Amino acid sequence: MSTATTQAKSTLDPQIAQAVQDSFARQNAMSLIRATLPVVEEGLVEIHLPHWDGVQQQHGFVHGGVVGMIADSAGGYAAMSCTPLGASVLSVEYKLNFLAPANGRSLIARGSVVRRGRNLIVTQAEVFAVQEDKHTLCALMQQTIMVMQGRDEKNA
Secondary structure (H helix, E strand, C coil), X not given: CCHHHHCCXXXXXXXXXXXXXXXXXXXXXXXXXXXXXXXXECCEEEEEEECCHHHECCCCCECXXXXXXXXXXXXXXXXXXXCCCCCEEEEEEEEEEECXXXXXXXXXXXXXXXXXXXXXXXXXXXXXXXXXXXXXXXXXXXXXXXXXXXXXXXXX
């Protein structure tokens, strides 16, 4: 597990946790691929994705675009968990390395904040393929997020 995910967590304001959950619920792309957001902590979120035929590529693995999609969202929501209410976040860039095929019964994208600034937040996401009790790291992402102060998603 990475250093960022093993640090002590602060208690997350319930309103911010709810804002993160509400934002995730508005992302139609996440419901389209059947992704869920079961973990929301300050600076850390997890997106879970079942492996089903609608997200597979021609070899039967979860498509790399879908892996990137959940990594990007996991990093973004980890960043959002550290912003004040009324702010929104946007990805500026990310770099994704594929380390193993995304092959398992499900994927877990664990996004965490590496460095938090007023305007930019650097995050990382680890994507694990889960088969039985085995978690295989299949992708690693580093990302820069822009904080849009005073611009909630409805008015962004």
